Amino acid sequence: MRIKNRKRFYIMIGLLCVVIFLLLVVSFGMIWTAFSNNSSAQSDSSTVSNGSVQGNRTQETSTSDPTEVTDQSDTMVLVNKSTSLDKNYVSSDLVWVDLRGVRETQLRQEAADALKNLFKEADSKAITLYCCSGYRSYETQQELYQENVKTYGQKQADLVSAKPGQSEHQTGLAMDVTAESVNLDLDESFGETTEGQFVKNNAYKYGFIIRYQEDKTAITGYAYEPWHLRYVGKDAATTIYEKDITLEEYLKN
Ligand SMILES: [Zn+2]
Incomplete structure (x- = not known):
């Protein structure tokens, strides 16, 4: 491989790594969000006060910690x-x-x-x-x-x-x-x-x-x-x- 081509090759590899890294960050973020929503829906009223879970609560659940x-x-x-x-x-x-x-x-x-x-x-x-x-x-x-x-x-x-x-x-x-x-x-x-x-x-x-x-x-x-x-x-x-x-x-x- 000639010097010029090699340089271009390394730039391409570098860009590819950046793209893969960004994709990984985004998908981890999505998985994490889904996971934390799920677990707070399963825990008790102590999680309600942070306001992150809304919409599907009924009035019998307290909106703040007792x-x-x-x-x-x-x-x-x-x-x-x-x-x-x-x-x-x-x-x-x-x-x-x-x-x-x-x-x-x-x-x-x-x-x-x-x-x-x-x-x-x-x-x-x-x-x-x-x-x-x-x-x-x-x-x-x-x-x-x-x-x-x-x-x-x-x-x-x-x-x-x-x-x-x-x-x-x-x-x-x-x-x-x-x-x-x-x-x-x-x-x-x-x-x-x-x-x-x-x-x-x-x-x-x-x-x-x-x-x-x-x-x-x-x-x-x-x-x-x-x-x-x-x-x-x-x-x-x-x-x-x-x-x-x-x-x-x-x-x-
Ligand atoms: Zn009783």
Whole structure:
């Protein structure tokens, strides 16, 4: 090869290398963008606040990171998708619930006493209620949530279960109740049963509310759960029942 041609040859090789390099940079960039969008769509609400994922979010997903509740042991504590409990919070007055139940479960003393009275009235009317699930630790919430995400996908999991730290069950003030008429399951149809109707119309007298009411998903962030009772004390429960409002609305006023 003559000198002149060799020089041209090297220039061509050089240009070719530059083009290949640029192509590699562009395709890596594209792969990286696709990858990071995908992984943020699969992670929880903590990624939403950076604003990179938009459009396909539903209102039940919080648009910002939850703030930590200040007085975690207050019986009026609000725990939802925008507020959460500390990972290590465990109420100091948890007791084992001495009532008919699907399994052994705990509640805070005050709520356990109130529930006993609710069951007592039910029994007197030949209505047989069962406790299903009360206090739930942070670790248990973590397991349940991950299981739900695996089974139903992120969106549906968020509608039916709480992210760790965002479950009222950690407060020790919430109890899921059930009945034989729904095979001791937690099912929406419980709301239509004699037991479900009894709970709906009498729980407030003992300080409990149906926390996730029908058609209130936009406010509570959760699907209808006629079985989920939350203890708030008689006064608040009575007002919430009579005005047919949610805990969020009650606390706002
Ligand atoms: Zn529940």
